[in-house]
Amino acid sequence: MNAPAPIRKPNPPRNQNPPKVLVDITAGGIVYKRTRRGMRMAFMLDGYRRWTFAKGHLEPGENAEHCAVRETEEEMGLHGLKLKMPLGTIDFWFREKYRVQSKGMLTHKFVHYFLIEAPPGEWGSIEKEEGIRKIAWVDPRQSLRFSGYADVRPVLEKALIALGIRRRIPTQPKPTFRPPKAVRPPS
Numbered sequence: 001m002n003a004p005a006p007i008r009k010p011n012p013p014r015n016q017n018p019p020k021v022l023v024d025i026t027a028g029g030i031v032y033k034r035t036r037r038g039m040r041m042a043f044m045l046d047g048y049r050r051w052t053f054a055k056g057h058l059e060p061g062e063n064a065e066h067c068a069v070r071e072t073e074e075e076m077g078l079h080g081l082k083l084k085m086p087l088g089t090i091d092f093w094f095r096e097k098y099r100v101q102s103k104g105m106l107t108h109k110f111v112h113y114f115l116i117e118a119p120p121g122e123w124g125s126i127e128k129e130e131g132i133r134k135i136a137w138v139d140p141r142q143s144l145r146f147s148g149y150a151d152v153r154p155v156l157e158k159a160l161i162a163l164g165i166r167r168r169i170p171t172q173p174k175p176t177f178r179p180p181k182a183v184r185p186p187s
Helices: 064-076 140-146 150-162
Strands: 021-035 038-045 054-057 082-095 106-117 134-138
Touching (some): 038 140, 106 150, 140 150
Antiparallel strands (some): 082 106
């Protein structure tokens, strides 16, 4: 009599669809203006009660530069803005909590920031539909302490350097390796 074949457990099914990652691309602006009392930088108090800068999603066919100006105008109620220069891109990861269609998804968000100049007479207005609670014009020398998000500080520092508020910290040159000179033993 033959022994029955051992019962094999089936392999667990392979995940044919790996977890999806939502890539979220936005653009925003760090706004400044020159006044009689000196330069000022605009911050807005967001829905999380943190001081930050305007940003938003790119619309189909829109580039990051246009999006940064449009979103800043919309969220801060500013007009006549002039794009000055790119400041860089920050990125971070989070789980989506608010959008119904992507709730719970792992999200990799990219925010392209630009330095934007406002005309001296522009003060902005609160856009409640955008979740903005207040707008404040701050002395740029106080802006790093005023900023509510640490991940934005590197682009804010670039803005301060571009505006002449801060000096670029020189990087130390890397030492080059030099082999020691051969020493002849005394004869």
